[in-house]
Amino acid sequence: MLEHVGTAHDDAELAALMVLARKKLYPGQGELALEGISGPVAEGRAAAAVITSKSNVVLWQVLRTGYDRLGFDAIDDEAFAQLVLARIVEPTSKADSLRVLDDLGIPHASLRTMFRSLCRAADRDYRATIASACFAHAVVAGDVSL
Known part of the structure; x- marks a missing residue:
């Protein structure tokens, strides 16, 4: 109208x-x-x-809190956590995840450190740690019956 x-x-x-x-x-x-x-x-x-600064601290804190509440902090690898959370914000390549972190205003590890974290993920079997954390969270917070 x-x-x-x-x-x-x-x-x-x-x-x-x-x-x-x-x-x-x-x-x-x-x-x-x-x-x-x-x-x-x-x-x-x-x-x-x-504009005095550019940062999405609240978004990052919410994502980080969710990551920790799910028990993923048991991995204790900050570069891996940054990579995972950046790719939740914007599904993109591993290398471009640094741009996402920059856009969020989050200080981050270097690209080489990010790639090394993926080697650690394979060597230390992060998948099993995450699966255990997810199951533990589901037992406490949800229904695990099929």
Whole structure:
């Protein structure tokens, strides 16, 4: 649906019409007041945000907590954990997983260390450790009957 909300002759009128149009577009939609973040400026345009850093710490903490709760922390190999969690965020190649970690703002091991972690995974039978951890988690938290 298209609705004409008015004609602006200057920036002030345009700002007022933009506010009116937003109210019509999202009726009853309030704004969450966030402390330390300014709202729309006088001319009706949103204030510019200042990006001080780029990090998805909360996402990483949630993924890491899930990894640990499943018992995968029994492996005790940080490079392996980073590789696994990066590939949950974005299924990609092992080498490109470093880009995913960079995009998340997570400090990470080097590419060679990541590849060595995969050799350790085979040598130390991480698969059996993970399978045992999954079974232990299912026994405590779920139904193991077929």
